[in-house]
Amino acid sequence: MSDSESRPASPPVSLQALNTMGLPSFAQYLVRLTDSTALPALSESLVGAPKFILGGGSNVVISAEEDAPLPATVILNQLMGIVRLSANEQAIRIRCAAGEPWHRFVMWTLAQGWAGLENLALIPGTVGAAPIQNIGAYGVEVAECIELVHAWDFEAHEHTTFSPEACDFGYRSSRFKDEARQGPWNAPRFLITAVDFQLTPAPRATPKTDYLGLEKELGEICKGATPSPLHVAHAVMSLRNKKLPPIENLGNVGSFFQNPTVPEPYARVLIDRNEGMPAYPASDGQVKLSAGWLIEQLGFKGLRLGGAGVYDKHALVLVNHGQARAAEVLELALQIQRAVMSRFGVWLVPEPQLVPPRSDAARLNTGRSGDDSELTKR
Incomplete structure (x- = not known):
């Protein structure tokens, strides 16, 4: 019998090792899906039952502590090949x-x-x-x-x-x-x-190398040679390692907010008022702004709220300093959203999925006020 055909584990099941933010989180049941032939039986067994699909856990913030686990069967997708x-x-x-x-x-x-x-x-x-x-x-x-x-x-x-x-x-x-x-x-x-x-x-590929910062990194790697796809990968890895903390050291989900887009006339107003603001053309008359730049201008780098914090090398990354709770991460995110909205008139949208979308998680999408009195510089 495969893992995916076995009985769900007894609740509560810890999901802390299954999400890269490393937040304490639990579910009622867990099924490890390792064989796609098990899907028909699994599907029938879950008719009308709540379920949640989890992959690498790198784009999700789960708010479900041991005393209130996710009321669902978590399906861990481990299909390989x-x-x-x-x-x-x-x-x-x-x-x-x-x-x-x-x-x-x-x-x-x-x-x-x-x-x-x-x-x-x-x-x-x-x-x-x-x-x-x-x-x-x-x-x-x-x-x-x-x-x-x-x-x-x-x-x-x-x-x-x-x-x-x-x-x-x-x-x-x-x-x-x-x-x-x-x-x-x-x-x-x-x-x-x-x-x-x-x-x-x-040999037939033309790698895309004209993105901001990538050309410079490739110049240091290639030393004048024509960049190959593998060169590009190594340059990208180098850049990402400079911006993002290793997950094993500081739990994170990478970029916590999407880069916002605004109408071109409003972008012009913002650029006129904020010297050096990065802005890039997007589709349908929109202009893409840098969420990281907006956050950094407000002094959030290095700020902490309990065990959660803003990475001191990249303002777009929220991190777990070791003992963070989901509520702290979401409260910090909300305070960033409110501050950016107040200063720039732009509401930042979280990139990770917030599960379940309730209490603090729901506030991220409503813009309701939070208390910023506990923010400290470390």
């Missing part, structure tokens, strides 16, 4: 199971001589989470390389497939993320089982 579907001189098609660690998969593709994902190196999480978030970095989004997304439909009790168009990819979003945010947190319809990617043989 990589298959080459086809290859020719122009392209390679591969299918990767959803539970594979994302960074390991990226480096594996580069070791095979396949390009396309190099700008997305060192992003935490799993392959299955990549299309949900439409992960992106240094000028590239994963949607650019996705051919198909395979999923289990808990309503129809069958496997289904989504084209990129059906995934409705946007900036750090997809139909999967939108449905999760708009619907009940404990009733996801789809569980991603695998993703098909189309990549390019490295």
